[in-house]
Amino acid sequence: METRFDKVSYRYGSVPALTDVSFTVPSGQTVALLGANGAGKSTAVDLLLGLKRPRSGSVTVLGGSPHDAVAAGRVGALLQSGGLPTDSTVQEIISLATGLYGKRRTAAELLDLAGLLDVKRRKVDALSGGQKQRVRFAVAMAGKPELLFLDEPTVALDFKARRQFWRSVKELGNTVMFATHYLDEADEYADRVIVIDKGHVIADGSPAQVKGDKSLENALVALTEGAQ
Numbered sequence: 001m002e003t004r005f006d007k008v009s010y011r012y013g014s015v016p017a018l019t020d021v022s023f024t025v026p027s028g029q030t031v032a033l034l035g036a037n038g039a040g041k042s043t044a045v046d047l048l049l050g051l052k053r054p055r056s057g058s059v060t061v062l063g064g065s066p067h068d069a070v071a072a073g074r075v076g077a078l079l080q081s082g083g084l085p086t087d088s089t090v091q092e093i094i095s096l097a098t099g100l101y102g103k104r105r106t107a108a109e110l111l112d113l114a115g116l117l118d119v120k121r122r123k124v125d126a127l128s129g130g131q132k133q134r135v136r137f138a139v140a141m142a143g144k145p146e147l148l149f150l151d152e153p154t155v156a157l158d159f160k161a162r163r164q165f166w167r168s169v170k171e172l173g174n175t176v177m178f179a180t181h182y183l184d185e186a187d188e189y190a191d192r193v194i195v196i197d198k199g200h201v202i203a204d205g206s207p208a209q210v211k212g213d214k215s216l217e218n219a220l221v222a223l224t225e226g227a228q
């Protein structure tokens with residue numbers, strides 16, 4: 001049940017966002033899409049979710065079309081700007097999410113999974129940035145997705161929260177694709193790193209291979225500086 005980009009290109013008017021991008025992700029793998037601002041990571045995630053269609057090439061998600069995979073509830077996503085109803089409590093939002101997916105996971109299970117038990121009665125308004133991110137994560141996991149997309153999931157999290165977040169993700173053992181600016185995060189948590197620069201894949205390999213590639217040095221330094 002692979003997920004694949006086959007020579008995918010996408011442009012916004014005259015601005016090319018992705019050019020001739022190909023990769024195949026087997027199930028169970030955790031893959032980082034590593035790139036600077038504007039590299040094309042969010043566009044790739046949108047294409048994988050069926051929110052955009054490629055101008056050329058094809059996108060396969062879990063062996064079929066992105067639309068079918070999403071409609072069947074096989075895909076979970078944590079997007080950068082996922083809005084949450086501010087006047088609802090954490091518990092209300094989680095219950096709504098479990099209801100949508102026919103209770104594939106219980107609310108209690110999700111609250112525990114995302115480390116939200118202590119704040120379950122709080123309104124979203126009264127949560128920290130990191131806690132809100134955990135609510136988004138719980139919502140993404142409600143349907144027991146086989147494949148999880150995370151778009152810069154730990155931007156709002158401090159070091160400790162970042163570790164906890166990744167522990168939860170890894171325990172679930174799904175196929176995970178995450179977009180990040182952080183080489184360290186890709187190195188620590190991904191099995192594989194795909195480096196995107198100005199819409200092109202410039203490296204694809206294990207974290208050790210990518211870090212060991214001298215020809216990538218400038219691009220990786222730029223990425224790290226871009227993330228400051």
Ligand SMILES: Nc1ncnc2c1ncn2[C@@H]1O[C@H](COP(=O)(O)OP(=O)(O)OP(=O)(O)O)[C@@H](O)[C@H]1O
Pocket residue numbers: 012015016017035036037038039040041042043044
């Ligand atoms: N709606 C849009 N209209 C025009 N150009 C866009 C639009 N959205 C993105 N772009 C451009 O497409 C390219 C890829 O953007 P994308 O958001 O996919 O990058 P990204 O790697 O996710 O960046 P970031 O790390 O800043 O989120 C950039 O050049 C960006 O300016």
